[in-house]
Amino acid sequence: MGNDELELQAETMNMMAINIKQFTDEIRMDMEDGNYDPIIGLGKSGIGKTVSIAELAQELGIGYKEIRLVAMQEQDLLGVPEVYDHRTSYAANTLLPDASRDGEVGLLVFDEITSCSQTLRAAAYQLLDSQRSVGNYHLPEKWKVIALGNGLGDGGVFTGMESAFLSRATCFRVDVNFNVWKNWATAHDVNKTVVAFLENNKELIHKMNPDDIATIFPCPRSWTALSKKLNAREKRASNGILSPEQVEIYAAGAIGSDVASSFAAFYAYNRDVLSVDDILAGRVKAKDMQGIEQQAMYITIREVVSECKKILEQGNTGLGEFTDDAIKTTINIIRWIGEACNVRLDYATVALNDMMQGIPQFRDLVLVNEDFSLDCPEFTALMDKLNLSFTAR
Numbered sequence: 604m605g606n607d608e609l610e611l612q613a614e615t616m617n618m619m620a621i622n623i624k625q626f627t628d629e630i631r632m633d634m635e636d637g638n639y640d641p642i643i644g645l646g647k648s649g650i651g652k653t654v655s656i657a658e659l660a661q662e663l664g665i666g667y668k669e670i671r672l673v674a675m676q677e678q679d680l681l682g683v684p685e686v687y688d689h690r691t692s693y694a695a696n697t698l699l700p701d702a703s704r705d706g707e708v709g710l711l712v713f714d715e716i717t718s719c720s721q722t723l724r725a726a727a728y729q730l731l732d733s734q735r736s737v738g739n740y741h742l743p744e745k746w747k748v749i750a751l752g753n754g755l756g757d758g759g760v761f762t763g764m765e766s767a768f769l770s771r772a773t774c775f776r777v778d779v780n781f782n783v784w785k786n787w788a789t790a791h792d793v794n795k796t797v798v799a800f801l802e803n804n805k806e807l808i809h810k811m812n813p814d815d816i817a818t819i820f821p822c823p824r825s826w827t828a829l830s831k832k833l834n835a836r837e838k839r840a841s842n843g844i845l846s847p848e849q850v851e852i853y854a855a856g857a858i859g860s861d862v863a864s865s866f867a868a869f870y871a872y873n874r875d876v877l878s879v880d881d882i883l884a885g886r887v888k889a890k891d892m893q894g895i896e897q898q899a900m901y902i903t904i905r906e907v908v909s910e911c912k913k914i915l916e917q918g919n920t921g922l923g924e925f926t927d928d929a930i931k932t933t934i935n936i937i938r939w940i941g942e943a944c945n946v947r948l949d950y951a952t953v954a955l956n957d958m959m960q961g962i963p964q965f966r967d968l969v970l971v972n973e974d975f976s977l978d979c980p981e982f983t984a985l986m987d988k989l990n991l992s993f994t995a996r
C-alpha cells in the first residue's frame with residue numbers, strides 16, 4: 604500500500620463513505636429490525652448530520668436525546684456521586700434517556716464525539732458495550748446510540764478516536780451529496796435562488812480548506828442560514844426581490860465574502876424570471892422561453908417546484924387523491940416542462956427530477972392515481988423522451 608493510500612486510510616479510519624440519506628436509512632431500518640446496536644457517523648462539519656437524525660426521530664415518532672460531549676465532563680455522564688453505607692452510587696442523570704419520561708424507543712445522539720476528551724469518550728464508550736450502562740444508569744433496551752463527529756481531515760477539533768470505540772459500533776464516513784441535500788431543501792422551503800445557484804455550482808455545496816484556522820465557508824448549514832435570511836427579507840421587500848448590495852452583505856455573513864459576490868450576481872437574475880402564475884395557468888410556451896438566461900430559468904424552475912409542492916400538499920385528500928384544481932395545475936406544470944424541453948433538455952430534466960424526488964405528493968399523484976396518465980399523456984411522453992424512470996421507493 605502506497606503512502607497516499609495509507610494517509611487516506613488514516614483520515615477516513617478505514618470507513619466506507621455514504622451520503623446522509625443512506626446513513627439515516629441505515630438507522631431507520633435498524634430501528635424497524637429491532638437492532639439497537641450503536642452506529643457512528645463521521646464527516647465534515649455543517650453537512651447536516653445532527654439535524655437529519657433529529658428529523659428522523661420526529662418522522663418515526665420516537666424519543667430523541669442529543670448530548671454535545673465537547674461541552675461536558677466525565678462526571679456529567681456518570682451523575683453526581685453519593686456515598687452511603689461505605690458504597691458509592693451515582694444520582695440519576697436527567698441528561699440521558701429515561702423510558703418513562705422520554706419514551707421506550709428512541710435515539711441518543713452523542714455529538715462531537717471526536718472533539719471531546721479521551722476520558723469523556725471512555726465514559727460514553729460504556730453505553731456502547733453489551734452492558735449499555737454508566738455509573739448506576741442503564742440505557743433503555745430500545746434506545747440506539749448514534750455517535751457523530753468530524754474525522755481527522757475534516758477541519759474541526761479532533762482530539763482522537765480509539766479503535767476499541769469503533770469496534771463496538773457500525774461505522775461510516777458521512778459525505779455531503781448535492782442531490783440528497785436538494786431533495787431536503789425542497790421539503791424545507793429553502794430559498795429558490797440558493798438552490799438554483801448551487802445547481803449551477805455544485806462544488807460550492809461544501810467548500811472548506813481544512814488548513815485554515817478559522818474562516819467562514821459555504822456548507823449546507825450556512826446555505827440554510829442564508830436561505831432563512833433571504834426568505835425573511837424578501838417578504839419585507841415591496842416586489843419580493845432584494846438589491847445586489849443587500850444580497851452580498853447577507854451572503855458574506857453566512858457563506859463568506861469570496862462566494863458572496865458571485866451569489867449576489869446570480870441573485871440579480873430574479874428580475875428576469877418567468878411569471879410563475881402564467882406557468883401555473885398554462886399560458887407559457889416554448890417561444891416565451893427563448894432568450895431567457897440560464898440563471899433565470901433555473902430560478903424559475905425552483906419557484907415552480909416550490910409552488911407545485913404547496914399546491915399538492917394543500918390539494919391532497921388522501922390515498923393518492925387530489926382536488927381537481929391541484930391536478931389541473933400540476934398538468935399545466937408538466938406541459939410547461941414539455942415546452943421547456945423544446946428549448947433545452949436539461950431544463951426539463953432538472954424540473955421533472957426535482958418534482959419526482961423532492962415532492963412525495965407528486966409521486967402519489969402519478970403512481971397511485973390511475974387516471975393521471977389518461978388526463979396527462981404528456982407526462983409519459985416526457986419521461987420517455989428524457990429517458991427517466993419513475994418507480995415507488
